[in-house]
Amino acid sequence: MQKTDRPTEETSEAAIASRAEADGDPASDLPGFWPLLLVGAAVLPGTALVVVGQSISKPALQAWETVCLSVTVQALPFLLLGTALSGAINAFVPARVFHRILPKRPVFAVPVAGVAGVVLPGCECASVPVANSLIGRGVTPAAAFAFLLSAPAINPVVLTATAIAFPGRPAMVLARLLASLATATVMGWLWLWLGRAEWLRPAVRHTGHHPGHSRWAEFRRGFQHDFLHAGGFLVIGAMAAATFNVxxxxxVLDTFSASPWLSVLFLAALAILLAVCSEADAFVASSLTGFSPLARLTFMVVGPMVDLKLIALQAGTFGRAFAVRFSAATTAVAILCSALIGGILL
Structure with missing residues (x-):
């Protein structure tokens, strides 16, 4: 079976930069997606308030407003901090630093790349182009994918937000850390074992510094991009969580929450659909009080690794064949790791 440990095409920074300029940003393959998202984030709250206010009682409307605003206000500082740190890393830390610290043997590089996500903050949107750049510079794809999954799931900002969202429950923070890290590592090893070159579009995006471009300008541009896009998903996710609760x-909730396995599968699917930013999903999970701790853990493990916006970004960056297979496998592995580790710790 063909492996993709090292790219066989051009890997120098100059070559990748020239290819990026020729091919463009993969995320631009969906030119109408992001503007529609931002417009939706601007008009949906008011529209939803009118619709909800006409269809439910005043106490229910007040509950909806309380849940929506509390999720948004509590999560916003962590979203701001996370996207700022992500922009700083992309602008000021060369991608070759990751390549130098990784072991040469891919089987050992995978867990090291996964652990690197603990100390390198980043949101889901930023992790995809960073992983793409690492592959283009010679990092084994398996290690790049482990970092792609772990960085937005177990970085300090996310773990701190989880601790605040679940006060007095350090076991939930530890379970999220271990289950997410286990998922990222297993997926990296699975790619080493089963990955095929034809599933992976050649890396074309370069996220490092370009000659003649100010690093501060790159930081500002990256920060604005990540914050606006993730902020739109945060607003939509908070509204969806409030609507779900009210x-x-x-x-219906009893049907799912009463069954241990149905509740886990239900919240895993909900995490994929809501597409809440990883800096904010702990607050959404904490609001789902009708579900078991194990189900809410699964929500927090699956969400940063597989959701609708990530599937779209991965398809635009690495190709549709990769995105479909990788997302399906990641969902299954994340649910299993959450069940095993959560069953022990929670």
Missing amino acids: AVPPS
Whole structure:
């Protein structure tokens, strides 16, 4: 079986930069997606308030407003900090630093890359182009994918937010750390074992510093991009969580929450659909009080690794064949790791 440990095409920084200029930003393959998202984030709150206010009672409307605003206000500082740190890393830390610290043997590089996500903050949107750049500079794809999954899931900002969202429950923070790290490592090893070159589009994006471009300008541009995009998803996710808490009948929730496995699968699917930023998903999970701790852990492990915006970004960056296979496998592995580790710690 063909492996993709090292790229066989041009890997120098100059070559990759020239290819990036020729091919463009993969994220631009969906030119109408982001503007629509930002417009939706601007108009949906007011529209939703009118619709919800006409269809439910005043106490229910007040509960909806409380949940929506509390999730947004509590998560916003962590989203701001996370995207700022991510922009600083992309602008000021060369990608070759990662290549130098990784072991040469891919089987050992995978867990090291996964652990690197603990100390290198970043959101999901930033991790995809960073992983793409690492592959283009000669880092084994398996290690780049382990970093892609771990960085937005277990960085200090996310773990701190989780501790605040679940006060007095350090076991939840530890379970999230271990389950996310285990998922990233297993997925890296699975790519070493089963990955095929034809599933992976050649890396074309360069996230490092370009000659003649100010690093501060790159930081500002990256920060604005990540914050606006992730902020839109945060608003939509907070509204969806509030609607879920108010509009869904208790009988429906009881159907899922009463079953240990159905509740886990339900919140895993909800994490994929809501696409809440990893700096904010702990606050959404903490608001889902009708579900078990294990189900809410699964929500926090699956969300930063597989959601609708990540699938779109991965398809635009690495190709549709990769995105479909990788997302499906990551979902299954994340659920299993959450069940195993959460079953022990929670």
